[in-house]
Amino acid sequence: MEPKNLITQMENSAQAIRTLAEGVRDDEARWNPEPDAWSILDVINHLTYEETHDFRDRLDLVLHRPQEHWPRMDPARGVRDRSRQRELGQALEMFLARREESRAWLKTLEASEWNTEHEAPFGQIKAGDVLAAWAAHDLLHLRQLIELRISSWSVRPSPMA
Secondary structure (H helix, E strand, O other): OOHHHHHHHHHHHHHHHHHHHOOOOHHHHHOOOOOOOOOHHHHHHHHHHHHHHOHHHHHHHHHHOOOOOOOOOOOOHHHHHHHHHOOHHHHHHHHHHHHHHHHHHHOOOOHHHHHOEEEEOOEEEEHHHHHHHHHHHHHHHHHHHHHHHHHHHHHOOOOOO
8 A cells, every 4th residue: 555545544544533532421431341451541542652652653763763673562551551540532632633743744754765674573674564554553443442332332321221
């Protein structure tokens, strides 16, 4: 897929994430289907963390800091550190602001840069591959948000009941 299309997909995903999270009651946002599973709030906080400390940073590393080592991943860090401290609306706005910063930055990159490679612990990775993984990551969590919304409606009483 072309980088321009991936960036457009990420813009669309951000709007879909907004749609799925806006208007969710606080109790539904914090509801976990199982003790170790993530809530809607956890997912949004994770997305914010990944937006700020993972994908954009790794793409910048591939493009502009070839001498640096690939950082270790801790995908649950954004959940452990912040999930219970924010309201969903605040977490969502933070994610959307970070995504807008990423979108603006991505649009400054030159077409030739997408083939730049970096040596990661698992082998060579191109900048375009990092971008594709970023866009795919959104889709995985969109599916998770949809499943959480459906699950919460099926196991929790409706406020109209």
